[in-house]
Amino acid sequence: MLLGNYLQLVYDAEKEAVKAFNRVADKHGDEPDVYQTCQLLASWSEAHISDIQPELQLYPAKPDTTAEKLERVMFDNNEKGSFALLRDLHDLWLLATEIDICWTIIRQAADGLRDKELKDLCTKLQKGTERQIAWLQTRVKQAAPQTLIVGV
Amino acid sequence: MKQTRDSIADIWGERTPYFDEQWPERVDERVTEEPDNWIQAACVLCSAGCGLDIGVKDGKMVGVRGRSVDAVNRGRLGPKGLHGWIANNSKDRLTRPLIRRDGELQEASWDEAMNLIVAKSKEIIDKHTSLGIGFYTSGQLFLEEYYTLGVIGKAGLGTPHMDGNTRLCTATSAAALKVSFGSDGQPGSYSDLDTANVIMHVGHNIASQHTVLWMRILDRLAGPNPPKLIVIDPRKTYTAEKATVHLAPKLGTNIPVLNGLLHILIKENLINPGYIAAHTVGFEELKNIVAAWHPQRVEEVSGVPEHLLYEAAMLLGKTNTLVSTVLQGVYQSMQATASAVQVNNIHLIRGLIGRPGCGIYQMNGQPTAQNTRETGADGDLPGFRNWGNKEHINELARLWNVEPDTIPHWSPPTHAMQIMRFAETGSIKMLWVSATNPAVSMPELARMRKLLTRDGLFLIVQDAFMTETAQMADVILPAAIWGEKTGCTTNVDRTVHICHKAVEPPGEARSDLDIFIDYARRMDFKDKDGAPLIKWNTPEEAFEAWKECTRGRPCDYTGMSYAKLTGGSGIQWPCNEKYPDGTPHLYTNGVFPTAADYCESYGHDLDTGAAQTPDEYRLIDPKGKAFLKAVDYQLPHEVPDQDYPLWLTTGRVVYHFHTRTKTGRSKELCNAAPDAYVQLSAQDAVKYGIKDGDMVEISSRRGSVIQPAMVGDIEPGIIFIPFHYGYWDNNSRSRAANELTLTEWDPVSKQPHFKYAAVRIRKAVAQDDEEAQAALKHMEEVITNNFKMEGA
Ligand code: SF4
Numbered sequence: 001m002l003l004g005n006y007l008q009l010v011y012d013a014e015k016e017a018v019k020a021f022n023r024v025a026d027k028h029g030d031e032p033d034v035y036q037t038c039q040l041l042a043s044w045s046e047a048h049i050s051d052i053q054p055e056l057q058l059y060p061a062k063p064d065t066t067a068e069k070l071e072r073v074m075f076d077n078n079e080k081g082s083f084a085l086l087r088d089l090h091d092l093w094l095l096a097t098e099i100d101i102c103w104t105i106i107r108q109a110a111d112g113l114r115d116k117e118l119k120d121l122c123t124k125l126q127k128g129t130e131r132q133i134a135w136l137q138t139r140v141k142q143a144a145p146q147t148l149i150v151g152v
Numbered sequence: 153m154k155q156t157r158d159s160i161a162d163i164w165g166e167r168t169p170y171f172d173e174q175w176p177e178r179v180d181e182r183v184t185e186e187p188d189n190w191i192q193a194a195c196v197l198c199s200a201g202c203g204l205d206i207g208v209k210d211g212k213m214v215g216v217r218g219r220s221v222d223a224v225n226r227g228r229l230g231p232k233g234l235h236g237w238i239a240n241n242s243k244d245r246l247t248r249p250l251i252r253r254d255g256e257l258q259e260a261s262w263d264e265a266m267n268l269i270v271a272k273s274k275e276i277i278d279k280h281t282s283l284g285i286g287f288y289t290s291g292q293l294f295l296e297e298y299y300t301l302g303v304i305g306k307a308g309l310g311t312p313h314m315d316g317n318t319r320l321c322t323a324t325s326a327a328a329l330k331v332s333f334g335s336d337g338q339p340g341s342y343s344d345l346d347t348a349n350v351i352m353h354v355g356h357n358i359a360s361q362h363t364v365l366w367m368r369i370l371d372r373l374a375g376p377n378p379p380k381l382i383v384i385d386p387r388k389t390y391t392a393e394k395a396t397v398h399l400a401p402k403l404g405t406n407i408p409v410l411n412g413l414l415h416i417l418i419k420e421n422l423i424n425p426g427y428i429a430a431h432t433v434g435f436e437e438l439k440n441i442v443a444a445w446h447p448q449r450v451e452e453v454s455g456v457p458e459h460l461l462y463e464a465a466m467l468l469g470k471t472n473t474l475v476s477t478v479l480q481g482v483y484q485s486m487q488a489t490a491s492a493v494q495v496n497n498i499h500l501i502r503g504l505i506g507r508p509g510c511g512i513y514q515m516n517g518q519p520t521a522q523n524t525r526e527t528g529a530d531g532d533l534p535g536f537r538n539w540g541n542k543e544h545i546n547e548l549a550r551l552w553n554v555e556p557d558t559i560p561h562w563s564p565p566t567h568a569m570q571i572m573r574f575a576e577t578g579s580i581k582m583l584w585v586s587a588t589n590p591a592v593s594m595p596e597l598a599r600m601r602k603l604l605t606r607d608g609l610f611l612i613v614q615d616a617f618m619t620e621t622a623q624m625a626d627v628i629l630p631a632a633i634w635g636e637k638t639g640c641t642t643n644v645d646r647t648v649h650i651c652h653k654a655v656e657p658p659g660e661a662r663s664d665l666d667i668f669i670d671y672a673r674r675m676d677f678k679d680k681d682g683a684p685l686i687k688w689n690t691p692e693e694a695f696e697a698w699k700e701c702t703r704g705r706p707c708d709y710t711g712m713s714y715a716k717l718t719g720g721s722g723i724q725w726p727c728n729e730k731y732p733d734g735t736p737h738l739y740t741n742g743v744f745p746t747a748a749d750y751c752e753s754y755g756h757d758l759d760t761g762a763a764q765t766p767d768e769y770r771l772i773d774p775k776g777k778a779f780l781k782a783v784d785y786q787l788p789h790e791v792p793d794q795d796y797p798l799w800l801t802t803g804r805v806v807y808h809f810h811t812r813t814k815t816g817r818s819k820e821l822c823n824a825a826p827d828a829y830v831q832l833s834a835q836d837a838v839k840y841g842i843k844d845g846d847m848v849e850i851s852s853r854r855g856s857v858i859q860p861a862m863v864g865d866i867e868p869g870i871i872f873i874p875f876h877y878g879y880w881d882n883n884s885r886s887r888a889a890n891e892l893t894l895t896e897w898d899p900v901s902k903q904p905h906f907k908y909a910a911v912r913i914r915k916a917v918a919q920d921d922e923e924a925q926a927a928l929k930h931m932e933e934v935i936t937n938n939f940k941m942e943g944a
Contacts (some may be wrong), residue, residue, distance in 0.1 A: 031573065032896045036789055037760055082577065134762035141563040142570075145312075150280045152578045 001059065003109045008061035010102035011052050017045040017095055017132075024088045027080060034085065037135060038092075044128045051125060055118055082147040086140065093136040100129045154215075155182040159231040160824045163806060164359075164367045169375035172347050175368055179227035182234040183207045183215025190217070192718060194224075194641055194649035196292060196634045197232040197809045199322075199516035200362045201643025203722060204229060206237065206635055206654040213240050213635055213655050223721045224342060224647055230363030231807055235821050237635065239814035240655070245616055246630035247659020257628065262660065262670075265627050269584075270674045272610050276581050277309075286313035286571045286580040289529050290587035291321060291518025292810075294639025294651065296694035297664040298520075298529035299701070300686060301586075304668060306528060307552045308677035308685050312560035313580060315531050316524040317588040319568035320904060321517020324483035326525050326532070327901035328492030328514050330753040332500070333739070333778055334746030335536045336525055337706045339499075340475065340511020341724065341736040342645045345369060347509040350471040352382040352464075354495055355406065355481015355907075356515060359390040360806040365477075366391070380471075382464045384409060385481055386801070387872065388865050397464045403799045403870060403908045404486040404788035405454035410494035411782065412450035413465050414442040417501060422469030427503030431742040433772075434780035438497060441782040453785065468498060473509030480517065480803065485907040489900035490758040490783040497780050506739040513644050518810070522642040526707050527698065531565035531902075535705035536745075536752040539564060540766050543749070551701055553679035564763065567902035569895070576603040582610040586664060587631065591620035592811040592878035595893035595904045596854050614667060617813045620878045631664050632657030638691045639665070640717065646707075646735075647722035650714060665691060703728075706738075706745050706752075743776040758783045761899030788908050789896055792869070796852060796910035798836070799870045802889045808876040816881060828877035828887045830859040832913070835868040837861065840913055847916040852909050855891035858916050871913065875906065 021042035029035045103126035110118035168176040187207030195202045203222025207215040220227035249265035250257040276284040305314040326336045359366040383395035392398045447458040482491045504510040528534035537544035549556040574580040594600045613625035616633045636657040677685035688694045702709045708726035724734040754769040807825040808815045815821045844863045873889040897904045
């Protein structure tokens with residue numbers, strides 16, 4: 001059974017999300033709403049991690065599937081400013097979307113296994129991920145025209 | 153000089169006890185000379201919106217008297233209303249345009265000033281599009297002026313960067329109404345106070361902030377069947393002293409207390425299941441969230457004793473009429489929108505809405521804040537239209553005869569805090585400030601000063617006085633104010649008043665309407681057919697244009713006219729063919745403006761502010777039912793720690809308005825509250841070795857101020873500083889409360905958090921300046937008499 005590998009994948013991705021949200025919060029701390037909200041969203045991913053943990057005991061992963069690759073391609077700029085912010089929010093969106101599809105995939109397996117607990121957990125955690133994505137979209141839309149047209 | 157009462161010494165005046173009848177008249181008047189004639193207007197020094205007449209003699213304002221026919225005040229006026237008008241006659245009015253040349257502000261002609269603004273606008277648009285231009289207006293202008301500004305911004309320039317200082321005082325009111333009911337618009341009427349059995353004030357020191365509304369409550373308290381009062385406020389204000397139950401939560405814990413009240417109502421089955429089922433959605437989710445807030449947990453988090461919470465809940469749960477009022481203690485604190493919504497929820501789950509005696513007043517800070525919101529001079533679209541709804545954009549495009557894409561609707565309009573951020577980063581290159589003073593009223597003033605004086609920012613200030621902000625301007629436009637121009641104002645209970653021009657403006661000062669129209673003409677803004685975009689020249693023509701914009705919308709003005717507004721009382725919108733005399737209560741049939749095609753907003757995540765998309769909304773279209781929404785508690789973003797061990801909260805005093813540009817020019821109001829101060833508890837005073845009247849230095853991570861100490865009547869651990877005082881009349885010390893406050897805001901309403909910050913205090917070096925000491929002593933005497941009336 002490879003369900004554990006997907007649980008591990010989403011577990012690692014949520015860990016990345018905690019790091020990434022906090023990193024964006026620090027880096028763009030001059031944008032007060034980004035600072036506050038990214039910290040809040042990091043705390044949600046943090047909570048997701050502790051929720052997944054018991055499931056990983058139940059369905060352990062076979063080694064070597066992780067989200068490491070994702071981290072390498074994303075957040076690769078050290079710039080500050082509006083363009084860098086837009087790029088970072090974009091990258092956070094990619095990461096969160098990756099997590100979102102994980103929940104869909106895992107829930108399918110939970111359905112097949114008639115594991116109601118895991119299914120409910122997926123539904124609950126996916127809701128959190130969707131809210132993260134919704135904020136990222138809202139903020140990206142707000143930043144995009146000004147950044148791309150006026151710059152600075 | 154003649155006055156019917158001394159409102160400085162006795163703020164609320166004599167009682168006229170009553171119950172369940174028209175509030176008896178009492179005409180308050182104050183004139184310096186006997187007027188030749190009286191001109192109808194309304195007071196613009198708070199959002200109560202009292203009807204008054206301006207007394208004129210030899211072309212000069214000489215006083216005011218309340219209008220006995222007016223439904224809002226039945227003739228009464230408070231200290232600000234009776235005294236504030238004197239500012240019009242002030243010697244230091246701005247009377248000529250000024251342009252900064254070689255670093256100095258120099259007199260210029262209107263042509264020079266306006267041509268410079270136009271040249272600058274065009275240069276910026278050429279290089280950066282109109283996204284390089286932003287507007288920051290007020291809660292002090294007239295409806296006609298905001299609407300004109302709104303059309304210029306949205307259909308002339310097409311910039312989304314347009315907001316008012318209403319963001320600081322009233323944005324949460326609008327946001328909370330949209331969350332619960334689908335659109336802005338206050339459900340109730342002030343007349344609800346005449347019969348309500350229970351009245352609840354949440355973070356609203358009404359005795360101080362809306363003195364005439366408080367007179368109405370005092371008259372009820374003195375009459376038969378006095379109402380029970382619930383007051384939620386961390387300070388023992390005068391309002392709190394009259395409370396049947398006073399809940400004093402720790403700063404930043406409104407959500408636990410309000411969730412706790414909802415918890416008890418649901419648990420004790422003091423709800424109206426029929427109303428909930430027929431007229432609301434979301435009850436189960438609300439129930440789940442508040443289920444965790446049992447009174448014991450509320451006490452642990454907020455410090456409000458279980459039994460008091462219970463007592464308050466019983467009052468709320470057993471009454472069949474309830475008026476709730478909400479203000480800055482909620483709007484400027486953590487989880488602002490979510491907390492204000494909980495008050496709406498109390499009314500909804502009990503079915504106490506849409507009939508006499510049942511009102512929710514999500515109060516506004518400023519007098520014409522409601523108009524800023526209605527007309528789209530803030531971050532909204534005119535007529536409570538929905539920026540996410542393409543058809544609403546098309547409607548406006550048809551009305552203005554422009555292409556829909558002219559109107560910036562690709563993302564929410566930029567809120568004030570973000571406009572300032574864009575100015576700070578250099579992305580906004582021209583900022584046009586009208587009738588407000590961000591250099592004192594915005595949070596974190598050191599940052600504000602830096603960004604307003606930033607190289608490359610062209611700052612236009614349109615004002616009547618040389619404010620702290622004007623001093624930094626590149627161009628100053630002298631503006632006519634209330635009394636010197638005609639226009640309408642709308643207060644919290646949707647009452648529209650006309651303010652007629654009583655006197656000529658001083659020197660070359662011009663009305664804000666004239667200035668905006670002049671700009672539009674010089675910029676040559678055209679509609680699709682090449683006709684001028686702004687098709688009006690006078691206030692009345694602007695009002696007629698505005699009426700068309702409101703047709704069929706919740707704030708329908710089509711049944712009003714200047715003639716109809718003149719002579720009698722103000723009129724409550726909607727006023728149209730169906731309701732020719734206006735409408736005291738909205739939602740009488742339990743139908744709310746939430747239908748997907750009609751609503752003003754598709755909703756937001758209350759924790760993050762994420763916008764719900766139109767498609768998502770259509771899936772859950774409540775089609776006229778109200779929303780019940782709740783959230784869990786979040787800790788404030790800055791809490792006291794070792795370095796900064798105290799909480800700071802800021803607020804107002806009864807005698808002043810905004811940054812005192814007007815009230816600071818009345819000798820009597822100034823004498824009554826001459827200076828800022830810091831209020832701290834006796835325990836903290838001992839702990840820090842501070843005595844009454846000592847000068848104290850208060851510092852936060854952002855700045856520091858020096859204030860005389862006022863000891864008592866506040867919880868240990870909390871200190872209070874009024875925010876009105878800046879530097880135009882006294883720059884001998886750092887004293888503006890906003891030197892200390894935080895740059896952060898509510899995720900939904902974007903209203904800044906003025907109600908908490910971590911600070912430290914210490915005794916400042918003794919002052920030996922005798923004059924300062926004498927002034928201080930005087931102030932202390934006055935404030936010792938009155939300080940309980942100050943605040944939030
Ligand atoms: S209550 Fe408000 S509107 Fe009425 S007189 Fe006082 S300041 Fe003016």
